[in-house]
Amino acid sequence: xxxxxxxxxxxxxxxxxxxxxxxxxxxxxxxxxxxxxxxxxxxxxxxxxxxxxxxxxxxxxxxxxxxxxxxxxxxxxxxxxxxxxxxxxxxxxxxxxxxxxxxxxxxxxxxxxxxxxxxxxxxxxxxxxxxxxxxxxxxxxxxxxxxxxxxxxxxxxxxxxxxxxxxxxxxxxxxxxxxxxxxxxxxxxxxxxxxxxxxxxxxxxxxxxxxxxxxxxxxxxxxxxxxxxxxxxxxxxxxxxxxxxxxxxxxxxxxxxxxxxxxxxxxxxxxxxxxxxxxxxxxxxxxxxxxxxxxxxxxxxxxxxxxxxxxxxxxxxxxxxxxxxxxxxxxxxxxxxxxxxxxxxxxxxxxxxxxxxxxxxxxxxxxxxxxxxxxxxxxxxxxxxxxxxxxxxxxxxxxxxxxxxxxxxxxxxxxxxxxxxxxxxxxxxxxx
Ligand SMILES: [Zn+2]
Numbered sequence: 062x063x064x065x066x067x068x069x070x071x072x073x074x075x076x077x078x079x080x081x082x083x084x085x086x087x088x089x090x091x092x093x094x095x096x097x098x099x100x101x102x103x104x105x106x107x108x109x110x111x112x113x114x115x116x117x118x119x120x121x122x123x124x125x126x127x128x129x130x131x132x133x134x135x136x137x138x139x140x141x142x143x144x145x146x147x148x149x150x151x152x153x154x155x156x157x158x159x160x161x162x163x164x165x166x167x168x169x170x171x172x173x174x175x176x177x178x179x180x181x182x183x184x185x186x187x188x189x190x191x192x193x194x195x196x197x198x199x200x201x202x203x204x205x206x207x208x209x210x211x212x213x214x215x216x217x218x219x220x221x222x223x224x225x226x227x228x229x230x231x232x233x234x235x236x237x238x239x240x241x242x243x244x245x246x247x248x249x250x251x252x253x254x255x256x257x258x259x260x261x262x263x264x265x266x267x268x269x270x271x272x273x274x275x276x277x278x279x280x281x282x283x284x285x286x287x288x289x290x291x292x293x294x295x296x297x298x299x300x301x302x303x304x305x306x307x308x309x310x311x312x313x314x315x316x317x318x319x320x321x322x323x324x325x326x327x328x329x330x331x332x333x334x335x336x337x338x339x340x341x342x343x344x345x346x347x348x349x350x351x352x353x354x355x356x357x358x359x360x361x362x363x364x365x366x367x368x369x370x371x372x373x374x375x376x377x378x379x380x381x382x383x384x385x386x387x388x389x390x391x392x393x394x395x396x397x398x399x400x401x402x403x404x405x406x407x408x409x410x411x412x413x414x415x416x417x418x419x420x421x422x423x424x425x426x427x428x429x430x431x432x433x434x435x436x437x438x439x440x441x442x443x444x445x446x447x448x449x450x451x452x453x454x455x456x457x458x459x460x461x462x463x464x465x466x467x468x469x470x471x472x473x474x475x476x477x478x479x480x481x482x483x484x485x486x487x488x489x490x491x492x493x
Pocket of ligand 1: 102152156188189190
């Protein structure tokens with residue numbers, strides 16, 4: 062397209078192409094990073110000593126064995142934590158090394174079935190001794206969408222898809238010290254997910270003191286990390302690789318986006334904080350239920366709804382009013398390119414900044430006083446060609462669009478609008 066010749070048109074092209082894949086997940090639920098604290102083996106030293114979690118905005122994960130250790134003889138203390146929103150994950154029936162001839166079906170599936178009978182749908186697993194190979198991973202994948210291993214620094218990034226059957230964790234041992242784990246949380250705060258593996262708390266083995274685990278969880282919260290369970294963060298991360306690629310299909314007055322779940326055993330609900338290109342001023346809904354934007358113009362959608370609809374043409378549904386004044390129709394030559402138009406045209410830099418502010422999901426805004434005011438509108442096609450220039454009376458962007466769109470062919474346009482004196486200019490994508 063010849064429009065690529067100008068930077069202005071590049072901005073337009075970007076807007077059009079991202080419209081084809083309009084949803085972008087906000088990393089780590091809007092936090093600078095994430096931290097997950099996991100506790101293995103189903104030990105009562107954990108449930109006895111983690112009661113401080115009741116007063117914190119932090120959820121943890123317990124990987125329990127259904128046939129050995131404390132959980133197998135008395136599951137109630139862990140079930141009480143589950144009722145408060147903490148996660149119970151699968152750590153197999155008997156804690157055998159799965160790479161050494163264990164019956165994978167009964168060790169993995171057996172524990173999952175047992176947990177299910179207790180009302181717990183375990184979506185994650187941690188391998189005993191962090192032992193896994195391709196066969197073991199394949200067996201886990203039949204039952205769980207994510208599995209935790211260990212052995213490294215326990216940091217997972219946002220941008221490249223990890224091995225879901227072997228998410229690394231940072232193993233707390235008796236010789237470990239708080240400073241090095243704080244340092245890992247510092248690294249998480251620059252866009253990563255830190256997973257910490259613990260065993261006994263003030264008792265049992267690989268012991269971490271109650272004071273040390275409390276210090277580390279409080280530190281994670283103080284760093285504004287998203288402190289959530291292994292499956293919660295894992296599902297959010299996994300969902301982002303699906304939904305960010307999902308394409309939009311145009312509808313009569315907007316578009317729909319559909320996607321498929323990346324795994325049969327995702328959690329039943331995966332709330333996802335997203336930016337939606339082209340949703341500004343329109344109605345976003347899922348399964349017929351409207352999703353209101355957050356204060357920062359992101360939306361918290363339900364990934365497991367597997368679909369999203371954006372509809373409506375503009376900011377409000379106000380009916381189009383007749384243009385009251387003799388609107389001084391500034392008929393520009395339709396051949397004048399936006400980039401080339403003279404004094405009234407925006408500089409390409411201001412154009413790009415308007416365009417990027419829309420990309421960032423900031424609702425287009427014009428200082429409409431109460432009631433209708435005279436608004437200068439220019440409509441451009443996707444190639445940046447000026448199609449119409451008109452002054453209209455309008456009380457909202459949608460009303461302005463309603464008042465200028467007559468005579469245009471159906472399609473996607475960009476409307477630049479602002480006060481007659483050129484102030485408060487905004488650009489929005491519109492559709493007829
Ligand atoms: Zn274990």
